[in-house]
Amino acid sequence: MISQEDRIPYDRPNCSKGYLAGEPASPWVWLDIRSEEFYNWHHIERVNKRVAVLDVPQRTIQFDDGTTLKPDKVLVASGAVPRQLDVPGANARNVLLLRSLSDCNAMIARAGEGKKAVVVGDSFISMEVASSLANRGVQVTIVGLDTMPFAKVLGEDIANLLRKAHEAKGNVFKLGRTVSRFNGGEEISSATLDDGTTVACDFAVVGIGVRPATGFVKGAPLNPDGSLEVDGKFRAAEGVYAAGDVARYPDPHHEGERLRIEHWRVALQQGRAAARAMAGNAKPFDAVPFFWTEQCGMALAYMGWAPAWDEVIVSGDLSKSDFVAYLAKDNRLLAMVSPHSEKLSAFEELMHLRRLPPAEAVRGKSQDEMLHVLRAVEAEGVVEWV
Numbered sequence: 001m002i003s004q005e006d007r008i009p010y011d012r013p014n015c016s017k018g019y020l021a022g023e024p025a026s027p028w029v030w031l032d033i034r035s036e037e038f039y040n041w042h043h044i045e046r047v048n049k050r051v052a053v054l055d056v057p058q059r060t061i062q063f064d065d066g067t068t069l070k071p072d073k074v075l076v077a078s079g080a081v082p083r084q085l086d087v088p089g090a091n092a093r094n095v096l097l098l099r100s101l102s103d104c105n106a107m108i109a110r111a112g113e114g115k116k117a118v119v120v121g122d123s124f125i126s127m128e129v130a131s132s133l134a135n136r137g138v139q140v141t142i143v144g145l146d147t148m149p150f151a152k153v154l155g156e157d158i159a160n161l162l163r164k165a166h167e168a169k170g171n172v173f174k175l176g177r178t179v180s181r182f183n184g185g186e187e188i189s190s191a192t193l194d195d196g197t198t199v200a201c202d203f204a205v206v207g208i209g210v211r212p213a214t215g216f217v218k219g220a221p222l223n224p225d226g227s228l229e230v231d232g233k234f235r236a237a238e239g240v241y242a243a244g245d246v247a248r249y250p251d252p253h254h255e256g257e258r259l260r261i262e263h264w265r266v267a268l269q270q271g272r273a274a275a276r277a278m279a280g281n282a283k284p285f286d287a288v289p290f291f292w293t294e295q296c297g298m299a300l301a302y303m304g305w306a307p308a309w310d311e312v313i314v315s316g317d318l319s320k321s322d323f324v325a326y327l328a329k330d331n332r333l334l335a336m337v338s339p340h341s342e343k344l345s346a347f348e349e350l351m352h353l354r355r356l357p358p359a360e361a362v363r364g365k366s367q368d369e370m371l372h373v374l375r376a377v378e379a380e381g382v383v384e385w386v
């Protein structure tokens with residue numbers, strides 16, 4: 001198992017959440033996915049080096065120290081690289097990106113009571129960073145292109161909840177804006193926005209998305225976004241497989257449409273599926289996409305995949321964070337969102353079974369009635385929709 005990071009695998013999502021927020025826990029219990037002994041016990045040899053080149057047709061790996069490996073099979077699960085803003089000053093030492101634990105520790109070293117930070121981007125990661133920095137007493141200004149962060153993903157009502165939670169924590173929004181330059185030398189002291197206003201800061205964090213980390217992959221066609229195209233067994237080429245953030249795969253829940261999903265659980269599920277295929281024991285991949293977010297005391301879980309929807313059906317009390325919501329298109333349920341992840345399990349099961357009811361079955365229903373509809377289909381296969 002090759003990684004350029006100099007430690008055992010860890011809980012990456014924690015790097016924008018509890019760990020960054022300074023929640024008390026010992027870092028090793030908190031972050032490590034498995035103990036050092038686990039890898040030894042299972043004879044998993046770890047190599048902490050950077051791969052400079054993977055020659056796909058030859059199936060050879062060249063490390064940046066010049067050494068090489070020639071495996072029979074390779075899984076490319078190299079994740080993604082954060083995008084940097086292409087504006088003057090973006091290369092300054094205190095304009096930070098977040099992908100790894102060491103990026104996270106660099107941010108923690110700059111955070112502290114009364115410090116000022118500009119967070120660029122209104123993605124899940126950047127908003128979680130804004131929340132966690134606020135937890136450390138940092139005064140955060142969020143600069144985002146959207147006029148309402150998350151409205152396109154979760155609908156206006158839920159997006160508004162998240163925005164209010166940030167504002168209640170003291171975070172300030174500059175929306176519909178971007179940064180046109182950072183001011184200072186090796187260390188910036190302010191950011192100028194595209195409306196000409198300037199925001200003072202001790203450091204900035206740029207969270208405007210990622211690109212697949214495939215710069216070292218040679219001799220295989222890459223998609224325009226840098227991802228690797230895989231088949232239903234996560235095979236990209238003879239003996240070469242790809243999974244996680246780098247892979248564009250045929251999704252069984254969307255008529256084989258090719259998706260690239262940047263979710264933690266999806267990466268774990270794809271890794272398992274690819275490993276089975278590499279061991280000659282492939283099974284059809286049928287995972288339902290799932291992710292969660294935690295911001296300013298609010299947690300949200302999201303099951304399914306709804307890049308475009310025409311209806312958000314909400315039931316419950318948004319102000320008490322007690323609700324379930326469905327994203328639907330053309331009367332078809334695509335995704336379910338709730339602060340209570342346990343409420344998503346029936347939806348997941350029905351998506352597996354391809355037996356989700358139409359949107360009209362849950363429209364206008366109370367939370368309990370909605371869940372009853374799902375559980376009834378799950379249990380009996382029949383239900384009165386209306």
Ligand SMILES: Cc1cc2nc3c(=O)[nH]c(=O)nc-3n(C[C@H](O)[C@H](O)[C@H](O)COP(=O)(O)OP(=O)(O)OC[C@H]3O[C@@H](n4cnc5c(N)ncnc54)[C@H](O)[C@@H]3O)c2cc1C
Nearest residue numbers: 003004013016050051078079099244245262263264267291
């Ligand atoms: C801060 C943060 C918070 C997140 N929060 C959530 C969340 O709440 N929910 C959610 O669903 N998802 C979340 N994600 C996304 C999730 O972490 C990713 O989808 C997931 O980690 C992808 O797994 P992966 O195995 O594809 O890549 P990674 O986890 O990125 O692992 C790739 C590994 O390969 C190494 N590598 C890359 N190139 C090379 C090379 N040339 N040589 C050697 N090693 C290399 C990398 O350093 C890394 O260790 C978050 C991501 C981040 C960064």
